[in-house]
Amino acid sequence: MEKIQHRTVRTNGINMHVASVGDGPDAVLFIHGFPELWYSWRHQMVSLAALGYRAVAPDLRGYGGTDAPPSVASYTAFHVVGDLVGMLDALGIGRAFVVGHDWGAVISWYLCLLRPDRVKALVNTSVLWCPGGTWFPCDPEKKPVESIRAMHGDDYYVCRFQEPGEMEEDFAKADTAKLIQLFLTSRDPGPPIVPKDLGFSGMTKLFEQHQIELPSWLTEDDVSYYATEFSRTGFTGGLNYYRCLDLNWELLAPWAGARVKVPVKFIVGDQDLTYNIPGVKEYIHDGGFKQAVPKLEEVVVMEGAAHFIQQEKGQEITSHIHDFIKKFSSP
Numbered sequence: 001m002e003k004i005q006h007r008t009v010r011t012n013g014i015n016m017h018v019a020s021v022g023d024g025p026d027a028v029l030f031i032h033g034f035p036e037l038w039y040s041w042r043h044q045m046v047s048l049a050a051l052g053y054r055a056v057a058p059d060l061r062g063y064g065g066t067d068a069p070p071s072v073a074s075y076t077a078f079h080v081v082g083d084l085v086g087m088l089d090a091l092g093i094g095r096a097f098v099v100g101h102d103w104g105a106v107i108s109w110y111l112c113l114l115r116p117d118r119v120k121a122l123v124n125t126s127v128l129w130c131p132g133g134t135w136f137p138c139d140p141e142k143k144p145v146e147s148i149r150a151m152h153g154d155d156y157y158v159c160r161f162q163e164p165g166e167m168e169e170d171f172a173k174a175d176t177a178k179l180i181q182l183f184l185t186s187r188d189p190g191p192p193i194v195p196k197d198l199g200f201s202g203m204t205k206l207f208e209q210h211q212i213e214l215p216s217w218l219t220e221d222d223v224s225y226y227a228t229e230f231s232r233t234g235f236t237g238g239l240n241y242y243r244c245l246d247l248n249w250e251l252l253a254p255w256a257g258a259r260v261k262v263p264v265k266f267i268v269g270d271q272d273l274t275y276n277i278p279g280v281k282e283y284i285h286d287g288g289f290k291q292a293v294p295k296l297e298e299v300v301v302m303e304g305a306a307h308f309i310q311q312e313k314g315q316e317i318t319s320h321i322h323d324f325i326k327k328f329s330s331p
Contacts, residue, residue, distance in 0.1 A: 001042060011086030017065030018058045018087060022049025025330045027093045030057040033102020034238040035183055037064045039225055040101065043314030044321060051322055058087055062237015064229050072164060075240035077110040077248045085115055097325045101125045101310055103241050112262045113255060121263040121328045123321045125309050126274050128284065129260055129292050133249045136277040137288060140256065144245040157192040161242040171235050173201035177227035182207045185215055187306045189276040217312050265298040265324040267317065269305025298324065
């Protein structure tokens with residue numbers, strides 16, 4: 001960890017914090033999700049640097065040390081992909097291997113769709129590519145939030161995240177460290193339902209009462225790093241990605257039905273909440289996924305793994321990444 005270097009680059013009108021390690025000829029760009037930071041990739045970064053790669057992991061806009069524009073509409077796929085392309089330019093990286101998780105996986109799909117010339121190959125985790133911009137098969141003619149609400153109801157976490165201010169107030173009532181622990185250690189593969197009268201703050205209090213110990217893959221120092229950053233920045237930046245779901249759907253209409261055409265490996269845990277959404281397993285294993293991503297070369301379902309797979313199964317994920325990207329690496 002002490003080998004990881006930190007810098008700020010100017011890209012797409014914002015200042016972006018970037019962590020990096022290694023100086024190999026091939027760069028690996030790691031893209032985090034919610035509620036995470038560059039830090040989520042700490043295991044993979046150090047290991048791949050030791051294998052001869054240049055590992056790069058930014059805080060996305062709205063997170064950590066990167067600027068957080070105030071407007072919800074500043075968090076579309078176009079903005080974030082623009083940030084990443086500009087960051088690669090600033091670092092002198094032409095084409096990179098890309099690895100994403102959660103919202104980072106969503107952004108990785110969009111990066112491959114919009115700028116395939118900047119991507120050598122993609123290893124994505126947890127969140128698949130579906131026409132319409134959701135992480136499960138649905139009617140691409142309907143706005144994503146409408147589809148999500150029809151499937152899971154108003155108390156589904158994505159629906160609860162839509163209203164600016166409401167979730168921020170709820171999160172502010174909770175102990176940030178316990179909130180982070182609640183997110184990262186959840187192993188319930190069912191849909192995250194958060195009744196309005198309970199809220200995440202109420203769920204955190206229930207979580208505290210059970211005094212659940214940290215799993216072996218998550219330390220107090222890890223929780224403290226996340227909690228310190230989110231206590232400083234708040235969660236609005238991350239929530240704004242969810243609030244742009246419908247806006248992304250509208251803006252990406254010219255790419256409706258477009259397929260992702262870079263080499264892809266997809267990894268998901270069998271206890272991941274995204275893998276257990278109705279219709280997802282059939283979509284992955286019965287040909288729908290391959291149709292949308294014609295260069296999908298591998299699908300790995302990791303037994304006993306939940307959502308935050310790159311932290312829970314750090315070494316295994318590193319091995320999966322390396323086994324795939326080495327086929328496309330420089331001699």
